[in-house]
Amino acid sequence: MTPAVALDHVTVIYGKNPALRDVSAIFPKGAVGLLGPNGAGKSTMLKSLLGFVPPTSGRLEVLGLNVAERPLEVRARLGYMPETDGHIPGMNAVTFVAYCGRLAGLPKSDAMQRAHEVLFYVGLGEARYRNVETYSTGMKQRIKLAQALVHDPDLLFLDEPTNGMDPKGREEMLELIRDLAHNKGVDLILSSHLLPDVEYTCDHVIVLDKGAIATSGSIEALKGPGGRIYEVRVKGQLAPFLAALKDAGLESHETDEDVMRVFVPGVLGAPGDDQRRICEIALTSQVQVRHLRPSIPTLEDVFARAVGER
């Protein structure tokens, strides 16, 4: 099956700064998360795939089409929701979305009909005759999704789609994305630095860090076997404890709360073996263990491990 997107040794350099370094990756069809910290090169990758930024070297393919050779055919089959606000000045929502449909090749009457439909779908049905410039941030995010969807693209690029949205709006946007990917059969690539967004909506993930692929695969597989995760909180000198964990082959990373997450690689041993091992390390490092319990692996762990390994 043709992958949604394929990158073959792609390098993109802005001036003297490399944004993508010799990246090779295959994005399968379905919902794929493009994950990475700010500045990792996610938006650059999407813009290269759209043909906005030509790569310094390498080859980009979207839906089996070479981006450099057939940019119009590629863009005719793509929908792009940009990260920053964007609209056509002086238009109301339905005119704007219909206009985008016409630019994408829909006949005038079909474009108008689909504009109404997608605006209802994204939750802007009641506000569709309002000038886009009067919209709130959340509404602007929704209309960007509507203009990307109006021509029924085969593949959707969503660049930080929940940016600036309140919790309720964010939840609704994620529901829309999930519905598109899982119920409406729209393949999509979701670029985000928010792990929960990707975890909720996507099946596969590609982690980018400093312009290179840190890890990739299905989220289940990445979170699955190969080790266990423990939540640990200790009292005492943290540095020797972390060093001792590392010497013992255990990875650890801090979270926003005061607990750290310790990854124990390898196959499952006897019950309590891992906990005992962590306690022994704590003892030799002269720190008190105040909290220790098994945890469920999350995408955050995958991300932390992938980025930490680099």
Add this chain to the structure above:
Amino acid sequence: MSPIHDQSYRHYEGTKQPPGRGWVTIMWTGITTFLARRVFLIVMLVAWVPFIVRAVQIYVVTMYPTVGNAVPVNAKMFQSFIEQQGLFVYFVTVYVGAGLIANDRRANALQIYLSKPLMRIDYIGGKLGILILFLLEVTLLPGLLLIILQVMFSGSFEFLRNNLFVIPAVTLAAVMRVLVVACTMVALSSLSKSSRYAAVLFTGVLFFSEAVFGVVQVITGSTRMAWISISANLDQVTDAIFRQPLRYETPVVVCVLVLLGLIALSISVLERRVRGVEVVQ
């Protein structure tokens, strides 16, 4: 079939048009947007007042040939008409052209446009098309209509037979003026995110070049440096097109080269500024 209408997302089952006609969509949408504005319609109507005056002149001269001694109907009259329309060309250019790209840049619309199956040339062509069409409407269209009126009022082709070059001259002079002005305005519009700034910039370029030429003319006592001024270049080439005595000492070839250079510079600016992504280095 479900009795309840599904307002959810549906796949499109119609036929999409192949890429390549995006510029037409951009142009017609732009034209209809401006035609819906009352102020713009008033400007366009006022721009046709000189046409009515000239039409009356042609009628009177046809009916009373002796009047033609004071206000003759000849090639020079058509040239004067095209040049007089310059004032309206300026107003229409500023009103329509200043925001064509500047407003899109302000609203980050370029990334929306260029994510569709459009080449940059489609976008620029569509935007230029809006301005060019309106400018031709106040220059070429009334100019050609005046020629038709002359034939209709006189009831013969004698004037045209004696002045065969008038139709191509009116066409060439109008198209040249429109192209130079439209390319310059759209390029300046792409340099800014503010339509007001673009309008001021255009006015500045036009009048500053004219002022510099005026100063140089006073200092040197010669019009050899007329190529400095955009409007002087246009007037000089228009004289040549209408086979009239040249008003400046600058060779016509130089004026043509300056105007072509201006168009080339505008295209180069547009090529650099109209991009889906702005790279700050």
